[in-house]
Amino acid sequence: MEPKASAEPRRLRADAARNRQRLIDAAEEVFAERGLDATLDDIAKHAGVNVATAYRHFDNKHELARAFLQHQLDRANALAREAAEAADPWTGLTQFLEQAVRLMTSSRGFVDALSNAYGAEWFSEQMHDLLTGPIRLLVTRAQEAGAVRADLDATDFALILPMLASVSERGLVAGLPEPFCRYLSVVLAGLRPDGTPLPGRAPSDAELRADMAAKADKHARARARGQAVPEKC
Amino acid sequence: MEPKASAEPRRLRADAARNRQRLIDAAEEVFAERGLDATLDDIAKHAGVNVATAYRHFDNKHELARAFLQHQLDRANALAREAAEAADPWTGLTQFLEQAVRLMTSSRGFVDALSNAYGAEWFSEQMHDLLTGPIRLLVTRAQEAGAVRADLDATDFALILPMLASVSERGLVAGLPEPFCRYLSVVLAGLRPDGTPLPGRAPSDAELRADMAAKADKHARARARGQAVPEKC
Amino acid sequence: MEPKASAEPRRLRADAARNRQRLIDAAEEVFAERGLDATLDDIAKHAGVNVATAYRHFDNKHELARAFLQHQLDRANALAREAAEAADPWTGLTQFLEQAVRLMTSSRGFVDALSNAYGAEWFSEQMHDLLTGPIRLLVTRAQEAGAVRADLDATDFALILPMLASVSERGLVAGLPEPFCRYLSVVLAGLRPDGTPLPGRAPSDAELRADMAAKADKHARARARGQAVPEKC
Amino acid sequence: MEPKASAEPRRLRADAARNRQRLIDAAEEVFAERGLDATLDDIAKHAGVNVATAYRHFDNKHELARAFLQHQLDRANALAREAAEAADPWTGLTQFLEQAVRLMTSSRGFVDALSNAYGAEWFSEQMHDLLTGPIRLLVTRAQEAGAVRADLDATDFALILPMLASVSERGLVAGLPEPFCRYLSVVLAGLRPDGTPLPGRAPSDAELRADMAAKADKHARARARGQAVPEKC
DNA sequence: TATGAATGAGAGTTCATTCAT
DNA sequence: AATGAATGAACTCTCATTCAT
Numbered sequence: 001m002e003p004k005a006s007a008e009p010r011r012l013r014a015d016a017a018r019n020r021q022r023l024i025d026a027a028e029e030v031f032a033e034r035g036l037d038a039t040l041d042d043i044a045k046h047a048g049v050n051v052a053t054a055y056r057h058f059d060n061k062h063e064l065a066r067a068f069l070q071h072q073l074d075r076a077n078a079l080a081r082e083a084a085e086a087a088d089p090w091t092g093l094t095q096f097l098e099q100a101v102r103l104m105t106s107s108r109g110f111v112d113a114l115s116n117a118y119g120a121e122w123f124s125e126q127m128h129d130l131l132t133g134p135i136r137l138l139v140t141r142a143q144e145a146g147a148v149r150a151d152l153d154a155t156d157f158a159l160i161l162p163m164l165a166s167v168s169e170r171g172l173v174a175g176l177p178e179p180f181c182r183y184l185s186v187v188l189a190g191l192r193p194d195g196t197p198l199p200g201r202a203p204s205d206a207e208l209r210a211d212m213a214a215k216a217d218k219h220a221r222a223r224a225r226g227q228a229v230p231e232k233c
Numbered sequence: 234m235e236p237k238a239s240a241e242p243r244r245l246r247a248d249a250a251r252n253r254q255r256l257i258d259a260a261e262e263v264f265a266e267r268g269l270d271a272t273l274d275d276i277a278k279h280a281g282v283n284v285a286t287a288y289r290h291f292d293n294k295h296e297l298a299r300a301f302l303q304h305q306l307d308r309a310n311a312l313a314r315e316a317a318e319a320a321d322p323w324t325g326l327t328q329f330l331e332q333a334v335r336l337m338t339s340s341r342g343f344v345d346a347l348s349n350a351y352g353a354e355w356f357s358e359q360m361h362d363l364l365t366g367p368i369r370l371l372v373t374r375a376q377e378a379g380a381v382r383a384d385l386d387a388t389d390f391a392l393i394l395p396m397l398a399s400v401s402e403r404g405l406v407a408g409l410p411e412p413f414c415r416y417l418s419v420v421l422a423g424l425r426p427d428g429t430p431l432p433g434r435a436p437s438d439a440e441l442r443a444d445m446a447a448k449a450d451k452h453a454r455a456r457a458r459g460q461a462v463p464e465k466c
Numbered sequence: 467m468e469p470k471a472s473a474e475p476r477r478l479r480a481d482a483a484r485n486r487q488r489l490i491d492a493a494e495e496v497f498a499e500r501g502l503d504a505t506l507d508d509i510a511k512h513a514g515v516n517v518a519t520a521y522r523h524f525d526n527k528h529e530l531a532r533a534f535l536q537h538q539l540d541r542a543n544a545l546a547r548e549a550a551e552a553a554d555p556w557t558g559l560t561q562f563l564e565q566a567v568r569l570m571t572s573s574r575g576f577v578d579a580l581s582n583a584y585g586a587e588w589f590s591e592q593m594h595d596l597l598t599g600p601i602r603l604l605v606t607r608a609q610e611a612g613a614v615r616a617d618l619d620a621t622d623f624a625l626i627l628p629m630l631a632s633v634s635e636r637g638l639v640a641g642l643p644e645p646f647c648r649y650l651s652v653v654l655a656g657l658r659p660d661g662t663p664l665p666g667r668a669p670s671d672a673e674l675r676a677d678m679a680a681k682a683d684k685h686a687r688a689r690a691r692g693q694a695v696p697e698k699c
Numbered sequence: 700m701e702p703k704a705s706a707e708p709r710r711l712r713a714d715a716a717r718n719r720q721r722l723i724d725a726a727e728e729v730f731a732e733r734g735l736d737a738t739l740d741d742i743a744k745h746a747g748v749n750v751a752t753a754y755r756h757f758d759n760k761h762e763l764a765r766a767f768l769q770h771q772l773d774r775a776n777a778l779a780r781e782a783a784e785a786a787d788p789w790t791g792l793t794q795f796l797e798q799a800v801r802l803m804t805s806s807r808g809f810v811d812a813l814s815n816a817y818g819a820e821w822f823s824e825q826m827h828d829l830l831t832g833p834i835r836l837l838v839t840r841a842q843e844a845g846a847v848r849a850d851l852d853a854t855d856f857a858l859i860l861p862m863l864a865s866v867s868e869r870g871l872v873a874g875l876p877e878p879f880c881r882y883l884s885v886v887l888a889g890l891r892p893d894g895t896p897l898p899g900r901a902p903s904d905a906e907l908r909a910d911m912a913a914k915a916d917k918h919a920r921a922r923a924r925g926q927a928v929p930e931k932c
Numbered sequence: 933t934a935t936g937a938a939t940g941a942g943a944g945t946t947c948a949t950t951c952a953t
Numbered sequence: 954a955a956t957g958a959a960t961g962a963a964c965t966c967t968c969a970t971t972c973a974t
Contacts, residue, residue: 013952013953013956013957013958014953015952015953015957015958015959016957016958016959019958019959039942039943039944040943040944040945041942041943041944049959049960050959050960050961051944051945051960051961052945052946052947052959052960052961053958053959053960055944055945055946056957056958056959057958060944060945061943061944061945098466115399156415156416159400159415159416160400160416160419162399162400163396163397163399163400163416164396165399166395166396166398166399167392167393167395167396181432181433181466182389182392182431182432182433182434182435183389183392183393183396184466185423185431185432185466186393186420186423186424186431187419187420187423188423189422189423189425189427189429190418190419190420190421190422190423190424191419191423192422194422198415198418198419199414199415199418200414200415201415202415233331233414233417233418248933248934249933249934252933252934272967272968272969273968273969273970274968274969282934282935283934283935283936284935284936284969284970285934285935285936285937285970285971285972286933286934286935288969288970288971289933289934293969293970294968294969294970481954481955482954482955485954485955505946505947505948506947506948506949507947507948515955515956516955516956516957517948517949517956517957518949518950518951518955518956518957518958519954519955519956521948521949521950522954522955526948526949527948527949564932622881622882625866625881625882626866626882626885628865628866629862629863629865629866629882630862631865632861632862632864632865633858633859633861633862647898647899647932648855648858648897648898648899648900648901649855649858649859649862650932651889651897651898651932652859652886652889652890652897653885653886653889654889655888655889655891655893656884656885656886656887656888656889656890657885657889658888660888662888664881664884664885665880665881665884666880666881667881668881699797699880699883699884712935712936712937712973712974713974714936714937714938714973714974715936715937715938718937718938738963738964738965739964739965739966740963740964740965748938748939749938749939749940750939750940750965750966751938751939751940751966751967751968752937752938752939754965754966754967755936755937755938756937759965759966760964760965760966
């Protein structure tokens with residue numbers, strides 16, 4: 001109802017804007033550190049404001065998380081678009097992945113969302129847009145240049161990105177110089193054409209959408225888990 | 234006081250032993266389906282016993298989770314050992330990874346732990362043992378046969394395994410035939426020698442150990458997160 | 467400090483006066499629809515002003531409710547006075563009751579107050595004045611004309627009015643043509659002389675006063691509730 | 700799911716039964732004194748147990764209220780059935796009303812529910828059963844004996860009872876000997892045949908049912924309130 | 933030993949009221 | 954004078970854990 005978390009926020013009073021920003025920053029920090037399970041109280045405390053103030057700015061915890069994730073998604077979109085301008089398509093793709101992983105590295109909350117701890121329909125929709133928009137561009141260009149497997153699809157990154165996210169999540173801790181780069185390299189090497197096709201197939205756009213619905217519906221998820229796993233790849 | 238979940242369990246009365254097993258089985262099911270956030274009450278109900286009974290057998294939720302994870306780790310160990318007996322080293326490695334991923338696919342709780350939602354020192358230690366034991370065997374054999382990159386180390390799988398776990402976690406939902414196989418293939422392809430070295434280096438055994446400590450200590454983790462991320466891989 | 471809602475209001479700036487009126491109007495609407503539990507924020511929004519503005523005009527929610535109730539009481543007074551001018555005393559009484567009930571029908575907040583959801587001393591005092599003033603007039607005239615029971619007193623309406631209020635509250639919902647009229651008729655019929663005296667007695671003016679104090683003091687009320695209820699009327 | 704507030708409760712452990720009873724008693728007291736808005740915390744404190752204990756016994760506040768109201772309804776049913784055995788039909792009816800009012804006198808919460816502060820579908824259904832069952836019996840018998848107006852219906856008591864409830868609510872406070880008896884007498888006198896028909900009509904059973912739905916749906920209620928009120932009875 | 937029951941410490945959210953612009 | 958914003962205290966409900974039978 002109110003233009004609380006709207007995209008086009010009314011001009012806020014100076015102090016309110018400051019507090020709002022503090023909240024978002026705090027959310028960024030706290031969600032990044034503790035994941036999306038962090039409590040609103042904690043975030044508010046971190047921001048130096050009362051919880052109720054958080055509720056003035058965001059309808060509920062969900063919305064704050066959304067604001068936070070929106071921010072991350074915006075960055076990811078920007079990265080993809082920048083990368084699309086690279087002279088060499090392969091360089092563009094690797095550059096994007098590298099930076100996307102770097103982005104994820106800095107935020108456990110984002111990884112949570114990607115890993116679906118946060119099964120919001122909304123987030124998946126955003127991801128879908130990212131995949132079928134800028135990322136598809138990157139992939140197609142790279143394929144035309146023969147730089148990546150022909151049977152790869154942009155939608156494959158719906159799985160590959162979270163996969164890389166999880167490395168990044170663990171990566172820094174080890175104290176290695178640039179840990180995730182190493183595994184990103186493995187994956188990148190695996191994306192290059194090698195004469196053999198990948199087994200299975202990429203999720204279709206429709207399946208990606210179905211996936212969203214399923215994720216939003218916990219029961220579907222439980223059911224899915226019960227499914228038999230094939231014996232052999 | 235009592236060495237409840239000790240390595241050297243007293244002989245339990247028949248019914249006590251049965252209840253203990255039921256609890257572990259229930260934990261298996263429930264943790265697998267709902268992840269490590271599942272309620273102890275739920276697990277107890279699933280096991281057909283009272284929560285308090287769970288507390289007679291396990292000091293706390295943590296310990297029950299440990300028992301559950303132990304089980305998964307044991308299976309993983311078994312898988313690795315079996316795989317080590319494959320005639321062809323590469324086949325052995327792929328077989329192990331395939332089955333390990335399959336194992337993870339069936340257990341959200343295990344993935345939670347791997348993805349570090351569950352940062353117990355203990356778990357990491359177990360992983361360490363798995364890596365430097367049976368897995369190292371597999372890797373070394375494959376390297377000697379020239380089937381995988383020479384600069385790969387068993388400890389790399391401390392990152393690669395969770396990475397694959399996360400695909401498996403998402404995989405089933407999509408309704409694809411055998412989704413994780415596809416991305417496992419990508420990673421496997423990436424592990425093959427291609428003439429270029431991997432950037433960075435594998436975590437040393439010591440670093441792996443340090444990692445554990447860090448993960449158990451949230452503050453260290455927070456600090457780590459603050460670290461600068463290098464601009465370029 | 468300032469005599470905010472005082473009887474002798476300072477001259478207000480034009481816009482202030484307008485806002486005050488808007489607030490009262492909004493209170494009227496909102497309290498009427500949602501009862502006295504409605505949010506001050508809601509009322510302010512309805513009035514198109516900020517909550518804080520409400521607090522400039524009224525010390526607290528209580529006071530705004532008072533202003534609202536005052537308005538209703540004023541109307542009730544006017545109704546009683548008008549009715550006193552009816553040619554036939556009985557007609558006057560019925561006319562008053564009919565319109566009073568109609569008034570209550572349109573305002574859940576008023577009914578709340580009458581039904582004592584709002585046990586303010588002040589309100590009871592107002593009711594007292596209404597009863598011992600214009601209503602007594604109506605009753606006495608009707609009695610002199612032999613139209614109502616001789617042993618009825620104006621103060622009896624301290625109970626009868628809320629009683630009718632509660633029908634009106636429920637009445638409209640049922641979708642009946644003019645529901646409360648039916649039960650008003652029952653009560654009116656019951657007020658006519660029938661040769662037998664009413665049991666008990668009407669509250670004296672003093673008791674009515676005591677009643678106020680008691681209602682304002684919750685503890686007294688609790689005590690009262692503990693009182694034994696006689697076995698037989 | 701659990702047989703928490705079930706009609707046929709499992710045998711409870713002695714202490715649990717005691718606590719459950721304490722909770723119900725406390726609810727009775729607190730709801731009676733402060734109405735259904737009372738907080739669960741208060742009730743629990745009154746019962747000398749932790750809030751969570753209340754949640755062990757009742758799914759939520761709603762259910763506790765329901766248990767409390769059920770109790771009142773049961774009593775009301777019993778009263779009606781007893782009254783049906785009176786030799787004289789009129790005596791039976793008056794006896795029932797007298798005792799019903801007495802019952803309501805002791806419980807603000809019950810009155811709240813009757814007055815619809817508590818718009819639960821369930822409660823209305825219970826009332827419906829009470830009205831069309833034992834109360835209809837009383838009314839019909841009285842009509843056959845010519846003791847009450849022929850155009851009265853049992854469903855009229857859906858409005859008359861709450862009406863009387865509201866007197867009783869206010870009655871005791873005044874310190875009068877048996878205050879509500881006086882107004883009950885007025886209403887009873889009004890129910891006797893007097894040669895003139897009542898205006899309007901009683902709600903049909905269907906309308907009573909519709910009423911429930913409407914009450915459960917706040918919006919319907921708001922709409923209803925907006926309805927025009929006829930000028931003349 | 934196993935159980936039903938009880939509990940304290942939150943978590944998310946709302947609201948009357950006050951502060952700062 | 955009026956507003957946008959902030960706050961503390963409450964309220965409903967949950968969960969890991971402990972007590973008493």
